[in-house]
Amino acid sequence: MDAPNPKRPCHDPSVRSSVSLHHIAPGFNQSSVDTTISSFLSLSSDLPLFSSPLSIACSFDRVLDKVDGSDHDRFLDRTLQLASLLYNSTKRCIRKRATLQNSISWPLLPELTTKVFSMLDTKSLMQASVCCTMFNKCAMNRVCYSHIDLTRAAKNVDNGVVFIMIHRAGKELRSLKLGCVSSRSVFMLTRSCLAPLTFNHGFAGGLLRSLHLYNLILVPGKSLCAVLSVCPNLTDLKITGFVSGDKVNPVEHLALITRNCRLIEHLFLENCRVADPATSSTVLEFVDNCPNLSSVTLLQFGVTDAIARTIIMGFHQLKYINLSGTYGISGCFLRDLGVSGRDSPLQTLLLGDCYHLKEREVLLFLNSILAGDFKSILYIDISSQHGLVSDGGIATFEPKFPIEELKKQKPSLTFVAIFPALSSSSSSSSELYSDDTSSSESSYYSYGEDEEEDEDDS
Known part of the structure; x- marks a missing residue:
């Protein structure tokens, strides 16, 4: 790949950082970068972070203050990028550690966890999938x-x-x-x-x-x-x-x-x-x-x-x-x-x-x-x-059916015929009407087992 033109500004952060790194420390490679970051993270825990002249914050301030001219803004941007990278990497490591701990403490094998997830409704499955990385991995299985x-x-x-x-x-x-x-x-x-x-x-x-x-x-x-x-x-x-x-x-x-x-x-x-x-x-x-x-x-x-x-x-x-x-x-x-x-x-x-x-x-x-x-x-x-x-072509709300014969010959049959009550007095005309039709808006014929039909599960 052609080397970037030093006279033309480079807007790619990765290219810009590599150029800066090579300019500051020729011969740097990935191993050198890893060593530098390890050394930075290995600073003694006794070293103060703030306030003290020996704190890490003061060290950053002194280094950035020494940069003059056009490089100052670039170094500030670079510092923000590095801080963001360090923050995101830390979050990823925390999630990995939590996933490992969950895997150790979770009593079920991944296969069984996936089986349990497959029994959840879709909304519950989505809620479980955002709990942790381990659950998310199990929840991505097609079976779920x-x-x-x-x-x-x-x-x-x-x-x-x-x-x-x-x-x-x-x-x-x-x-x-x-x-x-x-x-x-x-x-x-x-x-x-x-x-x-x-x-x-x-x-x-x-x-x-x-x-x-x-x-x-x-x-x-x-x-x-x-x-x-x-x-x-x-x-x-x-x-x-x-x-x-x-x-x-x-x-x-x-x-x-x-x-x-x-x-x-x-x-x-x-x-x-x-x-x-x-x-x-x-x-x-x-x-x-x-x-x-x-x-x-x-x-x-x-x-x-x-x-x-x-x-x-x-x-x-x-x-x-x-x-x-x-x-x-x-x-x-x-x-x-x-x-x-x-x-x-x-x-x-x-x-x-x-x-x-x-x-x-x-x-x-x-x-x-x-x-x-x-x-x-x-x-x-x-x-x-x-x-x-009715036979006369008008609506009837008190039809006559052979209820007693059906009770005797077909005791397993449930027959329901609910109609609006014409008046409260009509509710007493037959023992087949509801016991509470005087306070209800409907009367009905009904005998047999009191069962509720569910059309979805029929």
């Missing part, structure tokens, strides 16, 4: 990012954070949760937040098993389908606040998003309010795409009686179905199931707040259960703020 949950710190998450997390997980990624569960307006990621799953021919998404997206803006809907196309091992898919920028009917998304995810067992889609019917071929494709589906939730979705019938009859392993908030269902699909439902594995049926659900159809369904159909059914909920549609 197998299950990424960024919903708890949603306000502080952007695309860059998602990119980093997915990159750290790599091929170990098994579950991913993004978005804000409690709010639909605070948190918003762009559609590219899932792009890392498709990088390198789907390296990160290839073994993904669970994907939960809460209130994200993903437009157009086909971009989500492109991401899911590299997730062939997905078994659990949950999307709430489903927003699509294209004009594809929401029901048709059932076929689009499951086209390349044939192993799906649990499907949860919420907040698709368009009720236009889809073509039968689209629904049949959806059924054909997911032979292993055992749990399906379509909240506020464009589902009709025909679609519901196809879904229940088409999925031979279906145990849980939730069609709450659906406007297009009257309940006639329950009657049409007939004998085909005798050996159905269906255990849970939720039809809450279905605006057009008819009292007569529910009654016929309960009678079919008494006749021996749906032997596996354990939980039914038809609660609604709108009541049920």
Whole structure:
């Protein structure tokens, strides 16, 4: 390398320091520098640092005061650089010493520590990683990012954070949760937040098993389908606040998003309010795409009686179905199931707040259960703020069902039908109503075990 021109100012500190060092002490090498620093640090601990004429501070002052002319500012800058280097080196050594002490005193082997960290939620893992160097090293293992949950710190998450997390997980990624569960307006990621799953021919998404997206803006809907196309091992898919920028009917998304995810067992889609019917071929494709589906939730979705019938009859392993908030269902699909439902594995049926659900159809369904159909059914909920549609076409809030017969013949069945009370006097009309309806705004039919269904864990 050419020697620097002495007539031209040099702005590179490393070059400037080496030139100065060579000018002051020709023949200096790295060993000489190490010896000089060691001698400086080996000064007697009895030597005062300040105040005394023999203190180190006074020595610095005298040396710097002897430098005159243009070299004075340069020496001052050089002294500040050396002080900064000494300070940073000291901090690094302290961290290394603390890491060594932690390694000695920490009771678990690094492998076990990594295993423990892999069981933490993402936020706790990040907090542990900044405790010390040893924890940080263990927390950088790919296994610790197998299950990424960024919903708890949603306000502080952007695309860059998602990119980093997915990159750290790599091929170990098994579950991913993004978005804000409690709010639909605070948190918003762009559609590219899932792009890392498709990088390198789907390296990160290839073994993904669970994907939960809460209130994200993903437009157009086909971009989500492109991401899911590299997730062939997905078994659990949950999307709430489903927003699509294209004009594809929401029901048709059932076929689009499951086209390349044939192993799906649990499907949860919420907040698709368009009720236009889809073509039968689209629904049949959806059924054909997911032979292993055992749990399906379509909240506020464009589902009709025909679609519901196809879904229940088409999925031979279906145990849980939730069609709450659906406007297009009257309940006639329950009657049409007939004998085909005798050996159905269906255990849970939720039809809450279905605006057009008819009292007569529910009654016929309960009678079919008494006749021996749906032997596996354990939980039914038809609660609604709108009541049920009676034969006269008006809403009824006091439907008549064969509750006593169900109690006798199906004691394991939990049947819930909560409706707004018309008046406090109506609460005493049946022993099936709540004991406290006089002070409540609703009355209900309910018998069986008092169990709470959790849609996330269904």
